[in-house]
Amino acid sequence: MQPVLVSREAVIAQSKIIIIEDNRFERIILRQVLEQSGFVHIEEAENGIDGLNKIFDNPPDLIVLDIEMPVMDGIEFCKKINQYPELKHIPIIAQTGRTKSEDKEQIFDAGASDYVAKPIDKREFIARIFSHLERSQWLSQLTQFHERIKDELAMAMQTQQVLIPSEQTINDVEKAYQIKVRHHELTCSELGGDFWGTFQLSADKLVVYIIDFSGHGINAALNTFRLHTLMQQMFMQFDDPGEFMSQLNKKLASLLPTGQFATMFYGIIDTQRQQLNYATASCPAPIIFRDGGEVEIIDGSGFLFGTIANIQYKTQTTKFMPGDMLFLYSDALTESPDFSGNIIDEKQIINFIKPDYYLGYDNLLDLLKNNYSTTWPDDLTINGYYFLK
Numbered sequence: 040m041q042p043v044l045v046s047r048e049a050v051i052a053q054s055k056i057i058i059i060e061d062n063r064f065e066r067i068i069l070r071q072v073l074e075q076s077g078f079v080h081i082e083e084a085e086n087g088i089d090g091l092n093k094i095f096d097n098p099p100d101l102i103v104l105d106i107e108m109p110v111m112d113g114i115e116f117c118k119k120i121n122q123y124p125e126l127k128h129i130p131i132i133a134q135t136g137r138t139k140s141e142d143k144e145q146i147f148d149a150g151a152s153d154y155v156a157k158p159i160d161k162r163e164f165i166a167r168i169f170s171h172l173e174r175s176q177w178l179s180q181l182t183q184f185h186e187r188i189k190d191e192l193a194m195a196m197q198t199q200q201v202l203i204p205s206e207q208t209i210n211d212v213e214k215a216y217q218i219k220v221r222h223h224e225l226t227c228s229e230l231g232g233d234f235w236g237t238f239q240l241s242a243d244k245l246v247v248y249i250i251d252f253s254g255h256g257i258n259a260a261l262n263t264f265r266l267h268t269l270m271q272q273m274f275m276q277f278d279d280p281g282e283f284m285s286q287l288n289k290k291l292a293s294l295l296p297t298g299q300f301a302t303m304f305y306g307i308i309d310t311q312r313q314q315l316n317y318a319t320a321s322c323p324a325p326i327i328f329r330d331g332g333e334v335e336i337i338d339g340s341g342f343l344f345g346t347i348a349n350i351q352y353k354t355q356t357t358k359f360m361p362g363d364m365l366f367l368y369s370d371a372l373t374e375s376p377d378f379s380g381n382i383i384d385e386k387q388i389i390n391f392i393k394p395d396y397y398l399g400y401d402n403l404l405d406l407l408k409n410n411y412s413t414t415w416p417d418d419l420t421i422n423g424y425y426f427l428k
Contacts, residue, residue: 048077050172055080055099059090059116060134061108069103069134069159076165087111091119098126101172106135106146117149128178130171134159202234202267212237216245216310217361221400221423232259232301233369233418234267238274243311246274247424249322250344251369252301259418265294266301266345280305280318281354284344288320292348301344304367308359308424315359318352320344323370324385328396330362330428334389364396365424371417377410396425 056078060066066083073081082099084090088111094102102120106113113133121127130152135142138156146154152171155164204212209220216239224233232252240246250266252259269290277283284305291301304325306317315327322339329335335357342350359365366388376382383406391406392399400423407419 047169050169050176051077052079053176054078054101054172055082055097056101056103056168057082057084057090057093057099058103059084059087059108059113060103060105061085062105065105072159072161072164073168087113087116087119090116094120094126094129099129100175101168102129102131103168104131104133104151106133106137113151114145114149117146117151121150128175130175132164132167132171202236202263204236208237212239212245215239215242216308217427218245218308218310219423219425219427221421221425223404223419223421225419232263233371233420234263235367235420235422236267240274240278240307243309244278245308245310246306247308247365247367247422248303248305249367249369249420249422250301250303251322251418251420253299258299262295262299262301266291278307279354280307280316281352284318284320284352285350288344288350288352289348291345295345300346302339302370303344304339306365308365308426310426313358313360314356315365316354316356318354320352323368323373326366326385326388326392327357327359328364328366328389328393330360332393334393336385359426361426361428363426364392365422366392367420367422367424369418369420371419372421375411375417375419378412379410396423 056073058066058069058081060069060083063085066085070081070083082093082097084093086108090102090104091111104113104116111119113135117131117133120129120131127150131150133146133151133154134157135146135154136157137143137146143154153167155167203224204220209222213219220237222235226233233250235249238246250263252262266287269287273283273287277286284303301320302322303320304317304322306315308315317325317337318341319325319337319339320341321343324339325337327335327337337357341352372388373383373385388403391403403421
């Protein structure tokens with residue numbers, strides 16, 4: 040964010056200053072100096088405790104503080120202020136007759152922002168005040184900007200959740216097709232570039248897909264919305280995965296900026312024919328765990344999605360019978376090192392899941408939670424589709 044330049048006149052007109060000084064004559068002089076510079080919102084306190092009470096009631100934008108005072112001196116005041124998160128950001132300009140380096144060090148260690156020597160130099164005093172007030176306004180603008188971005192990202196995260204099937208949708212799929220759906224998602228930033236889903240194409244044909252856009256964050260998230268919208272418009276037009284992906288790619292390639300692309304698996308589970316028809320675009324190799332213990336690793340190669348408009352994706356077919364499970368995942372699973380620097384490969388995935396699909400899937404998730412950082416270098420998506428017997 041580029042800070043908005045604030046005029047000196049605006050800073051002066053908007054700022055509230057409190058003078059904390061036990062000497063009444065010194066308070067009068069400081070007030071006059073401030074008023075001569077245009078400041079109008081000025082309050083006074085005769086010691087640290089009086090100053091604290093007034094600051095709690097009406098926090099100022101800047102504090103002018105005498106160090107040597109009775110009741111509560113400036114050092115103790117600074118330490119007290121810094122105990123309150125809502126007050127510690129207020130700049131404190133200490134005025135002191137102490138000139139030794141250890142005295143100055145003590146003042147800054149206590150929490151003062153700056154200091155001026157007594158007797159004050161009026162021009163230096165006002166220059167330092169304006170410098171701190173301007174900085175405070177810039178920080179306030181930056182804080183407001185960050186809060187706005189944080190709120191907008193939170194709203195965007197909620198919106199992006201619409202791309203992921205709801206639990207009700209998953210329950211409907213399980214009842215209609217006798218297919219148990221397992222899923223796990225983790226984004227490496229507030230917004231992700233992965234998404235997955237299902238679509239009920241007919242009474243015996245279920246679409247399943249997983250997509251991983253290059254990069255992550257806002258750009259990748261925008262691309263997920265683009266592609267999801269296109270897919271919703273085209274699901275019913277094609278029951279051939281290769282043709283669906285070819286036509287979808289043609290539209291997406293015209294929308295994506297140069298250098299942005301996706302990997303994709305798009306399959307149709309045909310429960311009547313007990314087969315999986317699918318097409319792939321450079322995705323991590325899907326794995327089918329078969330009821331009898333056999334494992335099939337599907338070739339996930341193919342042109343990157345969204346790069347060249349006229350690519351033709353081919354439909355391939357394999358059996359998918361009751362008792363089988365289709366395992367899909369984004370490349371973060373096999374490219375992210377654990378705490379020891381080790382990376383999971385296809386063989387390890389198979390060893391985790393093969394003995395028991397349900398228990399193995401959970402064991403894999405436990406491994407990720409226990410051996411990997413909570414902050415991943417890329418977005419992670421894992422899906423399991425178990426054809427119930």
